Amino acid sequence: MAANDTAHPYAAETQIAIAAVRRACVLTASVFNKLVKQETLTKDDKSPVTVGDFAAQAVINTILDRTFPDDPIVGEEDATDLRIESGRALRDRIVELANDTLSADLQPGEKEEWGLGPNHGRTVDQLLDAIDRGNYDGGRTGRMWTLDPIDGTKGFLRGEQYAVCLALLVDARVELGVIGCPNLPVAASNPSGPRGCIFVAVRGQGAYQLLLDNPLGGERTKLTIPTFTAESLNFLESVEKAHAKLSFNERVSQILGVTRAPTRIDSQAKYCALARGDGGVYLRMPVGSGYKEKIWDHAAGSILVEEAGGVISDGRGEPLDFSLGRTLGENYGIVACGKDVHPKVIAAVKQAKAEEAQSQL
Numbered sequence: 001m002a003a004n005d006t007a008h009p010y011a012a013e014t015q016i017a018i019a020a021v022r023r024a025c026v027l028t029a030s031v032f033n034k035l036v037k038q039e040t041l042t043k044d045d046k047s048p049v050t051v052g053d054f055a056a057q058a059v060i061n062t063i064l065d066r067t068f069p070d071d072p073i074v075g076e077e078d079a080t081d082l083r084i085e086s087g088r089a090l091r092d093r094i095v096e097l098a099n100d101t102l103s104a105d106l107q108p109g110e111k112e113e114w115g116l117g118p119n120h121g122r123t124v125d126q127l128l129d130a131i132d133r134g135n136y137d138g139g140r141t142g143r144m145w146t147l148d149p150i151d152g153t154k155g156f157l158r159g160e161q162y163a164v165c166l167a168l169l170v171d172a173r174v175e176l177g178v179i180g181c182p183n184l185p186v187a188a189s190n191p192s193g194p195r196g197c198i199f200v201a202v203r204g205q206g207a208y209q210l211l212l213d214n215p216l217g218g219e220r221t222k223l224t225i226p227t228f229t230a231e232s233l234n235f236l237e238s239v240e241k242a243h244a245k246l247s248f249n250e251r252v253s254q255i256l257g258v259t260r261a262p263t264r265i266d267s268q269a270k271y272c273a274l275a276r277g278d279g280g281v282y283l284r285m286p287v288g289s290g291y292k293e294k295i296w297d298h299a300a301g302s303i304l305v306e307e308a309g310g311v312i313s314d315g316r317g318e319p320l321d322f323s324l325g326r327t328l329g330e331n332y333g334i335v336a337c338g339k340d341v342h343p344k345v346i347a348a349v350k351q352a353k354a355e356e357a358q359s360q361l
């Protein structure tokens with residue numbers, strides 16, 4: 001299939017990305033039901049998430065490779081540990097899961113030539129090679145995909161929020177983002193209601209939400225970040241204290257006069273919640289460990305926010321720079337919110353930083 005043979009730019013990529021993310025979501029949900037719920041996990045035992053991460057990356061990369069064989073992929077996982085003898089048991093589980101997922105029946109709208117559906121099982125070597133298609137170093141020019149097969153592994157293991165995140169970049173600008181959130185309520189106003197959403201954004205074409213169960217034939221909800229007042233504004237932030245400086249968020253909220261408690265959500269589901277107006281500001285400031293944010297952790301989310309009418313920058317107000325390899329090497333923190341609030345949040349971040357520096361004298 002030619003890259004853009006349909007009416008809108010990136011129409012083919014969008015359909016493939018939605019199909020691939022949906023398959024990976026079905027896979028990760030089944031890993032959770034089969035492994036996480038049933039296995040007794042010892043503290044720090046991440047084996048189910050490892051199986052899910054690798055198998056989901058194998059599935060998505062296989063699907064991308066079939067349609068866009070020349071596109072490099074920057075994916076979180078690599079198969080080195082699966083190629084050695086001690087990785088055999090893990091590898092066997094991953095191959096079985098990936099092949100079950102690739103061979104599952106076609107959904108309406110998915111096409112046989114995409115490499116999905118009955119009799120599309122792959123050999124062990126093909127699947128390991130597919131995982132290693134994610135080893136691209138990134139860079140400034142050309143097309144590339146970014147993939148986080150399970151973003152928010154800690155949320156996944158808790159049975160809470162996690163996301164399957166795929167983005168297409170051209171010359172280091174994000175053009176397409178697709179995020180699958182199997183555990184996210186379809187409507188924040190009905191938290192105990194139906195769950196499972198896919199979020200899609202294409203440059204210049206807006207952002208929308210689909211139902212995970214019926215992504216191609218189902219209802220499409222356009223996303224727009226609403227206007228917030230100080231009273232209605234709330235912060236979206238990490239659950240994990242080691243990932244973002246939550247005490248700093250508290251001070252920034254105070255400076256802005258925010259009265260509502262923050263909403264804590266794992267993974268890029270925070271970007272999805274922001275894009276549909278469940279919260280007003282996503283602030284993520286470094287804890288000071290020297291951690292560099294990865295491009296696959298922000299690429300899909302960033303275009304979702306922009307196409308829903310918002311702004312994303314780092315904590316200094318600088319644009320995110322996806323051209324520097326696998327990390328956002330020069331950026332410091334993340335601020336995503338509506339256009340009207342963005343300058344105020346950046347000013348509040350600056351003030352909170354200055355106070356912090358003053359207190360350390």
Ligand SMILES: Nc1ncnc2c1ncn2[C@@H]1O[C@H](COP(=O)(O)O)[C@@H](O)[C@H]1OP(=O)(O)O
Binds near residue numbers: 148239267289
């Ligand atoms: N020290 C850290 N600082 C910031 N982010 C981190 C840190 N360690 C892991 N992460 C990343 O945070 C993301 C999810 O966090 P959150 O739910 O707080 O948004 C994951 O992508 C995770 O990476 P990884 O995917 O390698 O686990």
Ligand SMILES: [Mg+2]
Binds near residue numbers: 148152297
């Ligand atoms: Mg991640």
